[in-house]
Amino acid sequence: MALDQMNEMSDETLLDLYGQGDPAAARALTLRLTPRVLGYAARLLTDRAEAEDVTQEAMLRLWKMAPDWRSGEAKVSTWLYRVVTNLCTDRLRRTRGVDIDAVPEPEDDQPAADERLQQATRMAALDKALATLPDRQREAVVLRHIEGLSNPEIAEILDISVEAVESLTARGKRALAAALSDQREELGYSNG
Numbered sequence: 001m002a003l004d005q006m007n008e009m010s011d012e013t014l015l016d017l018y019g020q021g022d023p024a025a026a027r028a029l030t031l032r033l034t035p036r037v038l039g040y041a042a043r044l045l046t047d048r049a050e051a052e053d054v055t056q057e058a059m060l061r062l063w064k065m066a067p068d069w070r071s072g073e074a075k076v077s078t079w080l081y082r083v084v085t086n087l088c089t090d091r092l093r094r095t096r097g098v099d100i101d102a103v104p105e106p107e108d109d110q111p112a113a114d115e116r117l118q119q120a121t122r123m124a125a126l127d128k129a130l131a132t133l134p135d136r137q138r139e140a141v142v143l144r145h146i147e148g149l150s151n152p153e154i155a156e157i158l159d160i161s162v163e164a165v166e167s168l169t170a171r172g173k174r175a176l177a178a179a180l181s182d183q184r185e186e187l188g189y190s191n192g
Helices: 011-019 023-045 048-068 076-094 114-132 135-146 151-158 162-183
Strands: none
Touching: 011 023, 011 048, 011 076, 023 048, 023 076, 023 135, 048 076, 076 135, 076 151, 114 135, 114 162, 135 151, 135 162, 151 162
């Protein structure tokens, strides 16, 4: 089957095909899910190398359970985000003793135009502000506003109620707004 035909299939269908021995389905699903999972993990961990390790581990777990996948019980992406959330939480718990100021800032070695530099500045400010949020608020905000998941999907991933998701995202957004309010001009946002 051609890759462009597989791109039109659902995640669940591709996982089912892989579980039946179709490696092309795994490739298509990997190309679709890995960038999203890596972005989510990187925002939770603020360490690209750690995020890559978590992404690899999560994808391996997906492939291992593919033959036993029961379609209709959960969405593949929801299951995968939950695995990533748990893996990130475990890593964060192990590294809590590290002084955050002792960790060097990652360097961007790509030359960029003014607009790209401005976007990078904005993203760095957002990532820094996200890192100040409590873990559950950060997870909910990233899943909702960066990954674009619905509140019911987030509730399933975080194993909490939809109301708790709404509360976490609302508190997280307020905290982010407060953390970033004094940087509006620096980040290129005018008051008008």
